[in-house]
């Protein structure tokens with residue numbers, strides 16, 4: 001197989017799998033032709049997965065294929081956490097950690113202890129998701145440079161600690 005054929009094969013296999021999984025699970029896939037999607041009044045993200053709305057959203061415009069793929073695999077791994085009812089997902093959902101994080105960043109009155117706990121739960125969820133994402137990139141042999149992705153993941157994880165300190169979206 002040539003590199004081009006290998007790439008075509010791995011992408012086809014990956015998209016076939018995620019489309020069929022989403023179909024079975026009743027998840028809508030929304031790909032946006034923008035670099036970011038709005039997640040709060042003054043916050044943007046590359047994508048998100050919402051178990052309540054049963055929706056996987058990824059912004060795939062304005063960036064290269066490698067970045068877009070990284071985003072799709074990452075959000076799909078959140079779907080996997082949700083579908084498996086993974087402990088990190090269960091804790092995050094049960095404690096409404098994302099809601100606390102939003103309120104804290106909006107300047108609402110949240111104790112530092114409560115906020116720290118919520119941030120730690122979000123970080124645990126994201127770190128688990130990043131591990132899964134890198135495994136999946138390997139498994140499907142996707143055209144995403146793992147070293148580069150690991151750096152992106154590290155930066156994203158670190159941004160939560162920055163947000164905690166500055167009380168601002170990063």
Ligand SMILES: [Zn+2]
Pocket residue numbers: 074078126129
């Ligand atoms: Zn994530």
